[in-house]
Amino acid sequence: MRIASFNINGIKARLPRLLEWLEETRPAVACLQEIKTQDEGFPAAEFEKIGYHAVWHGQKGFNGVAILADGTTPQVVQQGLPGDPTDDHARYLEVDVFDTRIVNIYLPNGNPQPGPKFDYKLAWMERLRARMQEIMAEEVPAVVLGDYNVIPTDRDVWAPAAMADDALMQPESRDAYMRLLADGWIDAIATHQPGGGVWTFWDYQAGAWQRDHGFRIDHALLSPELADRLKACGVDKEYRGREKASDHAPVWIEIKPAD
DNA sequence: ATGTCATATTTGATATGA
Numbered sequence: 001m002r003i004a005s006f007n008i009n010g011i012k013a014r015l016p017r018l019l020e021w022l023e024e025t026r027p028a029v030a031c032l033q034e035i036k037t038q039d040e041g042f043p044a045a046e047f048e049k050i051g052y053h054a055v056w057h058g059q060k061g062f063n064g065v066a067i068l069a070d071g072t073t074p075q076v077v078q079q080g081l082p083g084d085p086t087d088d089h090a091r092y093l094e095v096d097v098f099d100t101r102i103v104n105i106y107l108p109n110g111n112p113q114p115g116p117k118f119d120y121k122l123a124w125m126e127r128l129r130a131r132m133q134e135i136m137a138e139e140v141p142a143v144v145l146g147d148y149n150v151i152p153t154d155r156d157v158w159a160p161a162a163m164a165d166d167a168l169m170q171p172e173s174r175d176a177y178m179r180l181l182a183d184g185w186i187d188a189i190a191t192h193q194p195g196g197g198v199w200t201f202w203d204y205q206a207g208a209w210q211r212d213h214g215f216r217i218d219h220a221l222l223s224p225e226l227a228d229r230l231k232a233c234g235v236d237k238e239y240r241g242r243e244k245a246s247d248h249a250p251v252w253i254e255i256k257p258a259d
Numbered sequence: 260a261t262g263t264c265a266t267a268t269t270t271g272a273t274a275t276g277a
Contacts, residue, residue: 009277010265034277036266061266062276109277117276149277203277204263247264247277 001098001255002027004236005145005218007106007201007248011035011066014246015043021239023050027252028070029097031104033147035064042066059090065104065146069097077101083127091124094135099258100226101135101142107149110167118167121149125176133183136223143253144185145220150177152187155196156216168217185221188233188253200235201248209240218251229256 004027008014011032022030030052035042039058047054053073056066057080067074074095081092091106105128110121128144135142151169154160163169181187189198199214208214222230236250 013265034265111277206260206262208263 001029001257002252003029003031003100003102003143003145003220003255004250004252005031005033005104005147005220006250007033007147007218007246009034009036009246009248011037011043011064012041013244015046017239017242017244017246019046019050021236021250022047022052022068025236025250025252026070029074029102030068031102031145032066032068033064033104033106034062035066036062037064055093055095057090057093063090063106065090065093065106067093067095067097067102067104072097074102078131081124081127082131084123087124099141100255101138101140103132103135103142103144105144105146105148107147109149110170110173113165113167113170118170121167122172122176125173129176129179129183132180132185132221136184139225140223141226141229141258142223143220143226145218145251145253147217147248148177148219149217150174150219151215151217152177152190152219153196156198158199158213158215162213163215168215180221184224186224186227188220188222188227188230189216189235189251191227191230192233198235199237199249200251202240204247218248220251220253222253226255229258230254231256
């Protein structure tokens with residue numbers, strides 16, 4: 001079973017590319033970030049036509065997350081990250097589907113830092129950790145995947161010096177990410193390719209794609225039970241080079257059936 | 260070269276977020 005994540009950077013602008021990717025790679029579950037539409041504008045009928053049922057949490061102008069499943073409708077467990085009633089950003093959607101807990105996140109970017117946006121990012125990461133601890137305590141097969149907006153190590157960026165002041169690789173951001181791993185969550189891509197050099201994002205600016213100036217910020221964190229069933233994982237890098245591409249490439253994991 | 264792109268309002272131009 002393939003579970004994928006794709007920050008599509010606008011579902012309206014990206015719909016042809018998105019449908020193409022779904023039909024060509026046919027993930028059982030697809031988690032989308034930055035749909036950048038209100039709930040009313042979500043093109044659910046387009047996905048139904050090719051056999052995907054969707055749940056989504058939209059927001060006007062930016063953010064927004066959705067989960068698509070092949071031939072079945074995901075059951076929503078939690079919409080919106082718990083822990084702060086004043087936070088109305090659409091960045092978190094947690095479902096049960098195919099006997100798996102699947103959590104789709106669009107973690108705050110945090111730039112510029114320091115500042116209120118960086119504070120929001122760090123607070124969001126602590127709230128995420130609290131929720132992930134609850135999920136782990138449930139002992140269900142679970143994956144928390146999406147755009148974490150964190151470059152975990154210097155091996156995950158084309159030039160650490162070029163990004164040194166960026167919120168994505170500040171020590172506070174990295175420490176918060178490492179605490180998730182310390183809690184027992186397993187970074188699928190990092191485990192399979194510990195040498196680094198795997199990118200999931202290339203900026204639109206400065207010819208970053210052509211120069212392969214990328215970094216790894218889209219991650220899939222597996223519960224121990226699901227990690228034992230990890231068959232393969234990777235990045236659909238080719239899609240970053242297509243016409244009207246997102247600035248992110250899709251990330252996927254392949255899970256073996258439970259015994 | 261702070262070099263691109265998507266969305267929205269302030270709408271054929273600028274602000275915001277990334």
